[in-house]
Amino acid sequence: RKEVEQDPGPFNVPEGATVAFNCTYSNSASQSFFWYRQDCRKEPKLLMSVYSSGNEDGRFTAQLNRASQYISLLIRDSKLSDSATYLCVVSRAGNNNDMRFGAGTRLTVKP
Amino acid sequence: DAGITQSPRYKITETGRQVTLMCHQTWSHSYMFWYRQDLGHGLRLIYYSAAADITDKGEVPDGYVVSRSKTENFPLTLESATRSQTSVYFCASSESRTSGYNEQFFGPGTRLTVL
Numbered sequence: 001r002k003e004v005e006q007d008p009g010p011f012n013v014p015e016g017a018t019v020a021f022n023c024t025y026s027n028s029a030s031q032s033f034f035w036y037r038q039d040c041r042k043e044p045k046l047l048m049s050v051y052s053s054g055n056e057d058g059r060f061t062a063q064l065n066r067a068s069q070y071i072s073l074l075i076r077d078s079k080l081s082d083s084a085t086y087l088c089v090v091s092r093a094g095n096n097n098d099m100r101f102g103a104g105t106r107l108t109v110k111p
Numbered sequence: 112d113a114g115i116t117q118s119p120r121y122k123i124t125e126t127g128r129q130v131t132l133m134c135h136q137t138w139s140h141s142y143m144f145w146y147r148q149d150l151g152h153g154l155r156l157i158y159y160s161a162a163a164d165i166t167d168k169g170e171v172p173d174g175y176v177v178s179r180s181k182t183e184n185f186p187l188t189l190e191s192a193t194r195s196q197t198s199v200y201f202c203a204s205s206e207s208r209t210s211g212y213n214e215q216f217f218g219p220g221t222r223l224t225v226l
Contacts, residue, residue, distance in 0.1 A: 004153070043201055043217035044154065087153065096213055097142055097161070097205070098169065103153035 001026055004090050006102035014110055017078045021105045023071040023088030032091035033064055035073050037084045038104065044087055047073075078109045114138065117202050117218040125226050130189045132221050134202030141207035143185040144169075144215060145177065147198040154201065160185055161207070192225045199223075 006023045013019050025033075033050035048055065050062040050071055061074040071088055088102035115136040124130050134143065141162050146154040146169075156169030158177040166177050174196060176188045185204075189196055200221045205213040 043219055045217070046214045097144075097159060098156060099215070100156075100170070101146075101154040103151055 002102075003027060003092075003100040004088055004102040006086075006088050006105050008103060008105060010106040010108055012108045012110060013078055015078055015080060017109075018074065018076045019078060019107060020075075021073045021086055021088075021107075023073075023090075023102055025069050025071070025088075025090040025100070027090070027092065027100075028066075028069060030090045030092065032096050032099075033062075033071050034089040034099075035060075035062060035071075036087040036089055036101075038087055039084050044101075047086070075107075078107075080109050080111065083107055083109045115202060115204055115216055115218040117200075117221050119221060120219065121222050123224045123226065124192050126192060126194060128192050130192050130223065132187045132189075132200055132202075132223070134185045134187070134218060136183055136185075136202075136204045136216075136218075138204060138206075138216075139182060140204035140216075141182070142205045142213065142215075143179065144203040144205075145175070145185065145187045146201045146203065147171065147196075148201060148220075149198050157187065157200075189223075192223075194225050197223060197225045 035047040036044040037047045038044040054063045059076045063072045085104040087104045092098040118133045144159040145157040160166045160179040202218040203215040205215045
């Protein structure tokens, strides 16, 4: 079983839609959680960290459920520019520099 | 403001040849990382380095060698390339923090094809 699992999608949504991505991780001792964004044939870039209490950044909301070992990302009012692959990232227990990446969920926002 | 750069950006080589991928960062970040990205697997950590002359294995280190004689450089060598090492290789760097998250900044990647 992979340490970090994501629904690969693709998710095809119209502009203005709300879309949610889920991610599960296997190591209950993991401490740090992130969502990265990767555009086609580009490098990944940090979208947002995920905190235990949940956090919001504009149209993006991230949630963490430690009991279920589950992370989510909600995008409201989708824009064409949100089209990308979203990577769920989890640190290994005791080592915030050893990250495990999910394979990514691809999102396409259409006019 | 170069940030983090990788060279070459594209490389085609043959099975059995030695290949070195270069990574250079201008931020004086303590940590540097090498990942490979393959369809269906996402990014997988090959090696990372906490400082000059300190390196550690990641998830998939077999077949790779790294060194870090200077803080700003972190070359990755495939000693005898195999077809299974065809991939996109990303270098990344991050600051050293005693707590909290360490955002990793990625280079543009090197697309390596082993024939």
